[in-house]
Amino acid sequence: MLDKVASTKAIKRLFRRVPVTDLDTLSRTLDTKSRMSIFRRLKDLDYFSSYTHAGSFYTLAHIPQFDDYGLWVHQGIGFSKEGTLKATVLKIVETAPSGFTHTELNHMLRVKVHNTLLSLVREGCIRREHIEQAYLYISTEPGKAAEQTSQRRMQLAESDKGIDILPITTVIEVLIETIHAGKLRIAPILISQRLTARGCSVTTRQVEQVFGQYGIDTLKKTAELNSTRWQT
Incomplete structure (x- = not known):
């Protein structure tokens, strides 16, 4: 096992080469098989575990460029400001303007969330309401929940009136591409261009x-748009 100073340098060198790594790579880098020692060294530098892949990937805290939902995805590996999948789902549901359905969350987070949602509902952390043949997951705060369900019912009503409502597949494509972009804010035109490509x-x-x-x-200002780089 490398000493503390050597370990810190080795970890920093590793993450300069790759933004995300796993336990086996860290073990070889630090010359130890002790999980406790590895996580102690990571903690000294501040890190995130992935909410996907059973938390088996790691990145340093300064690396992710989280989006508006607090998510960052690198090569299919998801990280969240909230840390765990459970905490992430709770935060997203609580702050969503019109709540989220199970299907929407599955596509956004790229993992199965059925058990997580069920656990949060049973623990009284979130609520669900049956709307149009699907459960809408919403906040437990009465005022916020009422606002979320109202917004969703308005969207469904507009759809029934024939107003230009996008197919759920299109909505999901836009949300996923926005997560891929890895920016806190991004211009709609860039998302459109990326999807078209x-x-x-x-x-x-x-x-x-x-x-x-x-x-x-x-991002709408020309200066901001010109300074936005595409992330592939």
């Missing part, structure tokens, strides 16, 4: 519609 035709107006529906901040 992947063969998914979504207009800037449609992206703006999704951003408005889910309360996502956007």
